[in-house]
Amino acid sequence: LIAAYCVLSLTIKPDAATLAHYGLSETQARVINIAVIVPYVIIWYVAFFGFIRIKQYVYLIHDNRDGKALKVISDGLMFLAISLPASAILANLKTTISNHDGALIQSTTILYNYVTLAIVLVGAWFVAYGARRLVRTLNQKSYSKTQLLIMGVFVIFCVLYTYVTLTDPARRTPGELTGTAAYYLPDFLVFSTIVIPYIFLWFLGLQAAYYLHVYRRNVAGVLYRNALGFVSSGIAFVVVSFMILRLLVSMSSFLSGLTLKYLLAFIYVLLIIIGTGYVLIAIGAKKLKKIEEV
Amino acid sequence: MAKDSDLYTYVVSVTADYLGPAAQRFIDRQIQNHLDKEPSELTIRDLPQLVDWIRVSVAFLTEDRQLIDELTQKLRSLPRSH
Numbered sequence: 001l002i003a004a005y006c007v008l009s010l011t012i013k014p015d016a017a018t019l020a021h022y023g024l025s026e027t028q029a030r031v032i033n034i035a036v037i038v039p040y041v042i043i044w045y046v047a048f049f050g051f052i053r054i055k056q057y058v059y060l061i062h063d064n065r066d067g068k069a070l071k072v073i074s075d076g077l078m079f080l081a082i083s084l085p086a087s088a089i090l091a092n093l094k095t096t097i098s099n100h101d102g103a104l105i106q107s108t109t110i111l112y113n114y115v116t117l118a119i120v121l122v123g124a125w126f127v128a129y130g131a132r133r134l135v136r137t138l139n140q141k142s143y144s145k146t147q148l149l150i151m152g153v154f155v156i157f158c159v160l161y162t163y164v165t166l167t168d169p170a171r172r173t174p175g176e177l178t179g180t181a182a183y184y185l186p187d188f189l190v191f192s193t194i195v196i197p198y199i200f201l202w203f204l205g206l207q208a209a210y211y212l213h214v215y216r217r218n219v220a221g222v223l224y225r226n227a228l229g230f231v232s233s234g235i236a237f238v239v240v241s242f243m244i245l246r247l248l249v250s251m252s253s254f255l256s257g258l259t260l261k262y263l264l265a266f267i268y269v270l271l272i273i274i275g276t277g278y279v280l281i282a283i284g285a286k287k288l289k290k291i292e293e294v
Numbered sequence: 295m296a297k298d299s300d301l302y303t304y305v306v307s308v309t310a311d312y313l314g315p316a317a318q319r320f321i322d323r324q325i326q327n328h329l330d331k332e333p334s335e336l337t338i339r340d341l342p343q344l345v346d347w348i349r350v351s352v353a354f355l356t357e358d359r360q361l362i363d364e365l366t367q368k369l370r371s372l373p374r375s376h
Contacts (some may be wrong), residue, residue, distance in 0.1 A: 061316070061333050061348065064315065064319070065315075066315045070336075102335045128333065137315070167314075219314045219315065220310050220311060220314045220315075220317075221310060221311065221312055221313045221314020221315070221317065222311070222361065223312050223313055223352075223355050223356055223361075224312075224313050224315065224316050225312030225314060288316075288353060288354075290354065291313060291320065291355060292319060292320075293314060294320070294350040294352075294354045294355060
C-alpha cells in the first residue's frame with residue numbers, strides 16, 4: 001500500500017494552476033509532496049501497529065465477555081486504519097484517471113466519495129457496537145450530563161458541517177483553484193447521501209468514545225483501567241480527527257485560498273492528531289496484552 | 295475456615311480491584327502455570343506460594359511498590375479474615 005501510494009503521488013504531474021497560485025516550481029511542489037507523504041506514511045504504519053496490537057490482545061481473551069466486545073471494536077479499528085491508505089490511494093487514482101481522461105472526473109469523484117464514506121462508516125459502526133457491548137458487561141446506566149454536553153457540541157458541529165458543505169462554491173462545479181468539484185452532485189443528493197451519513201458516522205464514533213469512557217470510569221481494576229484509558233482516549237482522538245478531516249474536505253475552497261505555510265500547518269496538525277490517537281491505542285493495547293501474559 | 299472454592303473466589307475478587315475483568319484469567323494462569331493445578335483445586339496451603347507468584351507477576355505490570363504491597367497484604371490476610 002505504501003509503495004502504491006508513493007509511486008502514484010510522485011508520478012502525478014502537479015496541477016499547473018496550483019503551481020501558479022502558490023508560486024512554486026514543479027520540483028518545489030514535489031519536495032512539499034514528499035514532506036506530506038513521509039509523516040502520512042508513518043501514521044499509516046502507527047495505525048496498523050495500533051490495530052494489530054489490539055487484535056493480539058483480543059486474541060488472548062476472545063472467549064470472555066469483554067473479549068467479545070473488544071474484538072468487535074478491534075474490527076472497527078481495522079476498517080478505520082485501512083481507510084487511511086485506501087482514501088489516499090483512491091484520491092491519487094482519481095487524479096491519475098481524470099488526468100488521462102477529463103470526462104471521467106465526475107464519475108471518479110462520486111465513486112471516491114462513496115467508497116471512502118462506506119469504509120469509514122463500517123469502521124465506526126463496529127467500534128460503536130463493540131463499545132456498547134462492553135458497557136453492557138457492567139450493567140451500567142450510560143446516560144449522564146457528560147453525554148448531554150457531548151451531544152450539544154455534536155449538534156453545533158453538525159450544523160457547521162452542513163452549512164460549510166452546502167455553501168462550498170466548489171461542491172458541484174470546479175473551483176477556480178481546486179480545478180475539480182468536491183461532489184459533482186445536486187444539493188439534495190449531497191445532503192442525503194453525503195452529509196447525513198457522515199453525521200451518522202460521527203454520532204457512532206462519539207457514542208463509541210463515550211461508551212468507552214463510561215466503561216473505563218466504572219470498571220474495576222486500577223491497572224486495567226489505566227491501560228484501557230489509553231485505548232479509549234486513542235479512539236476519541238481518532239474519531240475527532242476523522243471529523244476534522246471531513247470538515248476540512250468540505251472547506252476545500254476556503255483552504256485553497258490560504259497561503260502554503262498555513263495549509264501545511266493545517267495538514268501537519270491533523271496528521272499529529274490522527275497519529276496521537278493510534279499511538280495511544282497501541283500503548284493501551286500493549287499494556288492490556290501484558291496483563292494477559294504474565 | 296473457608297471452603298476452598300470460597301478461597302479462590304476471594305483471591306479473584308481482591309485481585310479484581312487491581313486487574314478488573316482480567317483478574318480471574320490472571321489468577322487462573324498463576325495457579326495453572328506456577329502451582330501446576332486447576333483453579334478448582336486451590337487450597338489454603340497453596341496461598342503463600344500463590345501470593346508470592348502474584349507479587350512477582352504484578353511487579354511486571356507496575357512499578358508502584360505501594361500498590362503491589364497493598365495487594366499482597368490483602369491477599370495474605372485472607373485466611374484470617376474468614
